[in-house]
Amino acid sequence: MSLExxxxxxxxxxxxxxxxxxxxxxxxxxxxxxxxxxTGALPCTPEAAATVVETHASGTxxxxxxxEAGIAPxxxxxxxxxCGVSGVTPLSPMxxxxxxxxxxxxxxxxxxxxxTGASEAEFALGSYVESHEPDPxxxxxxxxxxxxxxxxxxxxxxxxxxxxxx
Numbered sequence: 465m466s467l468e469x470x471x472x473x474x475x476x477x478x479x480x481x482x483x484x485x486x487x488x489x490x491x492x493x494x495x496x497x498x499x500x501x502x503t504g505a506l507p508c509t510p511e512a513a514a515t516v517v518e519t520h521a522s523g524t525x526x527x528x529x530x531x532e533a534g535i536a537p538x539x540x541x542x543x544x545x546x547c548g549v550s551g552v553t554p555l556s557p558m559x560x561x562x563x564x565x566x567x568x569x570x571x572x573x574x575x576x577x578x579x580t581g582a583s584e585a586e587f588a589l590g591s592y593v594e595s596h597e598p599d600p601x602x603x604x605x606x607x608x609x610x611x612x613x614x615x616x617x618x619x620x621x622x623x624x625x626x627x628x629x630x
Contacts, residue, residue: 495606508535513547517549546598547599548602578625
C-alpha cells in the first residue's frame with residue numbers, strides 16, 4: 465500500500481471545529497424555575513430570591529444583593545436563611561439563646577431586646593431566623609449556585625494518598 469492510497473480521501477480544510485468548555489447543569493431548569501416550586505417558603509418572589517442568592521454567592525454583601533434584587537435587606541437575609549445560607553443572623557450565640565427564651569415565653573419582649581443589645585430590626589431578623597428553619601427544598605434548589613463543580617481541593621486529582629507512599 466502506497467502513501468497515496470493511505471492519504472486518499474483526506475481533505476485539508478481552512479476551518480477549525482469550534483470547541484468550547486462543556487457545561488453540565490444537572491438540574492434541567494434555571495434557578496428561578498427551581499425556586500418557583502417552593503414559592504410558599506420564600507419571603508419574596510422567586511425572581512428576587514434568585515438574584516439575591518446569585519449575587520450573594522459571588523461575594524456581594526446582603527445589602528448590595530438586596531438592592532440588586534429590589535427588596536429590603538432584611539427580606540434578602542430571610543431569603544438567604546430559608547435557602548440554607550448560614551451566617552445571616554445579626555445576633556451572637558448568646559443573643560440567639562435569649563431570643564429562644566423569649567419565644568418560649570420565659571422573657572418579655574422588652575427584656576429580650578434589652579438583654580440582646582440588638583436594634584429592633586436586628587431583633588426581628590434574629591427572631592425570624594430562630595423561628596424558621598432553612599427549607600430543604602430551597603437548599604437543594606440553590607445547592608449548585610456559586611460552585612464551580614470542581615472538588616474542594618483543586619489539586620486532589622494530582623496528589624496521591626499518604627498510603628501510596630508506604
